[in-house]
Amino acid sequence: MKQFMLLIPIAALVPIALLAGCGANTVSRNPESFQQVDRLARPVVNEVFASVAGDRHKTNNEISPSQDSTQLANDIQNFMRNTAGRSQAITDVVKAVLVPDVLVADLNQTDSAAYLGSETGGATGGKFGGRKLTDDVADISLGVVFGKTVSALGLAPADGKDIPTLTSDNVGSGGKHFTATFPYLGAPR
Helix, strand or coil, X not given: CCCCCCCCCCCCCCCHHHHCCCCCCXXXXXXXXXXXXXXXXXXXXXXXXXXXXXHHHHHHHHCCHHHCCXXXXXXXXXXXXXXXXXXXXXXXXXXXXXXXXXXXXXXXXXXXXXXXXXXXXXXXXXXCECCCXXXXXXXXXXXXXXXXXXXXXXCCCCCCCCCHHHCXXXXXXXXXXXXXXXXXXXXXX
């Protein structure tokens, strides 16, 4: 018998007070006895940096964010320098922004959500952080790794090692359908 996994986006209204202390989106196999099997606070991060060899992807999905400073940081270092050929200055910025792999929202800020906004001091559009449904997190993340995003934001000097063909997943805005009311996700097209 063939099996498959269906991923369904879920939206929920949650009082801000309940968010205190929350850092990572997690997926658990068994709600009765929590067993973390995936962290998707920042989609693409683990998928780009962690190799399948040595189960690095699995390891990063199952560890707590407090362990990212050694585990994920080493994966970023290795990938950025050895695979992508990026400078140490850009690599250091990427590690500083993406470790730990948690979605940061500064609830003291009043501007709108902006993916990586809190981590970059507002350089990506606002200091609140988090992300809007319309934020193209895949293209933003790929631009950080393979593009000129880090140098364009003034966070590190350009290194001339960008690879423009890898800065997008090539899924345009036509693939997204949102509504103005909760749950904000439109019907599939």
